[in-house]
Amino acid sequence: MLHTTLASGRRVLAIICALFLALAPTLAFAVTPEEMLRDPKLEARAEALSAQLRCMVCQNESIDESEAPLAHDIRVLVRQKILEGLSDSQIRAYLVARYGDFILLKPPFKPETILLWTAPFLLLLIGAGAIALSVRQRLTAPPANALSEEEKSKLADLVGEEK
């Protein structure tokens, strides 16, 4: 089997990547019935949590979507920890301690990611500021095609004549 680590790319990305990079993905399901928890509430929690965790040997896939063996192991691990009574954040902390930030699809807010998280809103502010500035300039400066005093009086004359 070629590229076993990449074999789990199963989504559009995989399709297009396959298009472009000639990877060799296989298609199968991710969560299998055997893995699922009996309690639907806990299972829903496990699925929501899984959707936020990256399958680290795949391309941008969550463990909930991937059928790579590693994703299976982590799915089982997450469910085991849920049964042990750990909270979502405790499970996340446990996984980050084991695998690093790379496992979180939502990057944590840290010095390295400040730029990532703030950039969208900073850019919006900067853009809005630039627009406000140019509007103010426009409003204070007289329009380029405004009439001069001479033209105004001429216009008044012409209009007056019409009457």
Next chain:
Amino acid sequence: MIVETGHFALVLALALAFVNACVPLWGVVSRDDRLMQVAPSVALAGFFLVVISYAALIYAHLTSDFSLVNVVENSHSTKPLLYKITGVWGDHEGSMLLWVLILSLFGAAVAVSGRAMPRDIHAAVLAVQSWIGAAFLLFILLTSNPFARIANPPMDGMGLNPLLQDPGLAIHPPLLYLGYVGLSITFSFAAAALICGRIDAVWARLVRPWILIAWIFLTLGIAMGSYWAYYTLGWGGFWFWDPVENASLMPWLAATALLHSTTVMEKREALKVWTIFLAILAFSLSLIGTFIVRSGVLTSVHAFANDPRRGVFILAILVFFIGGALLLFALRANSLKPGGFFAPISREGALVLNNLVLSTCCATVFIGTLYPLALEALTGAKISVGPPFFNATFVPLFLPLCLLMPIAQTLAWKRGDLLGSLQRLFFAFACGLGVMLLLVALRGGPAISILLAGLAIYTILGAFSDLATRIFRRAALLKGSQVFANAFGLPRSAYGTALAHAGIGLTLLGLAGVGWGAQKILTMKPGDVAQVGPYEIVLESIGPQTGPDYTATAAHMAVRSGGAEIAELDPAVRYYPVRQMSRAEAAIKTVDFGQIYLGISKGEAAGTVDARLYWKPLVTLIWFGAIVMALGGLCSLSDRRLRIGVARRVRRIAVAPQAAE
């Protein structure tokens, strides 16, 4: 022999591209008409050469000519005919050739249709287009030649990746490329405008149809890709915020912004600098997308370093064109005079806001996509930026835009009346709110879905409220003839805008539907019954299936609603021996706008399957909305001023620029 002809044609096309990149430009600089006139014919000749080359490659695939590396690596003698043809663009070399084919197609289209354009602009556009063509032809010939032969041809090929053996492959890449590469024309127009120093309303009107064409194809291409992923994956995801998807979303956002800013430039001669910049940006993002997808930088920074030849080449193309265009822009932009004056609350003001938000959205996607790569390259730290990030940043930026969309449509040019606009939208707003209240009272569901549904209704109705006011204007007592006269009197672009905006609303409604979906994942054996949402799924039997180049296990399932059977579906899992890969084949039944979506994989125990059963209400609206958006674009494209206005008016305007409008 045919293959050699194709190869030769490609080299000849490169030579012509070089000719066309230089001679007309020289004509523009030296104001020599004869040199400029070279451009259209050479562009056409170049296009025909690339067509010949492409046809030769298709021929090689059709005849399974295994003396070509490209055919050996991507084809197989047992592959069905459709995939022998579509497989041509299913691999790197072939898809790059498609890229160039579409690039020269657009060049040829401008050559044919633009004869009434100001001659210097026409020549300069074609010259810039040829520059791009030359760069990519060189890329193909030097690093990804589809016509490369193999010394010892094998008996058979390695086959096409089964994931790609789908009708989607016939439609998705060509559509997406028509959009992606279509933006090259707007880039060429922008560069030509800077070179010729003609940046005015006439230019905006000339470039508008091309932006519309690219935008229509890009919209359809993205939607098609999303639907393809949806039905291939076996669980019905349709958008993953994946780098490859983002690479197509970024140009779409930029092109959408550009479409709006050229309107301002065309009507009011304002936002000139910004519009030119956006035109450059949109194609630059296409190039960056091509780089992201082609270079292998996606898989990891290291994969890129292992075989950097192609990546570095595209990077060089990217730096040359983006850098060159921005340099030209920096040199010329200062000489532009500010255009028409407008109050902050006006149609122009609203379109500026639209551009601000869309560009920020675009920048967000850009940063989210490239940040992990940059961080890893700089510090070695590995982070993931996945869907939760984009949901937390892109969505809150984009949704308010939908709230503003109908308001902007009802604002007047130059100086708008915000209160009047809001009054006109009262009906749409009340309906949106009413739908939300009804949903809360009767149905319940996730807050975000209810919010989205309300927003969607408001957007759809709001999209048409401006039209309605204009149609029923001066038609007291609902006089039929006046209503018809008003309706026919409205420009088609007004209908186009309404349709496109309503399309966004439909897509939002489809997204809202996700919240009311149902799913079941379970092991089933024949005779088992499962309840999914309002439907009962019965597994009747499991059996083998054989196809031309695969074997499959299929489940025969009946779908019942209220006791009556409404459909029989056969989801399957296929195995392709040539590539030793399997793929799920979901079975889908569309009910109203929703879909029953069934997928299977082999179960642990013999005689069972692991089934994934879904009910996805309103889901088809996601893509139907995109089709309506594209229809809106088409409607706008057929507008009188673009259809016949260009050719006749430009001549007049070229003589007397004051005569505009």
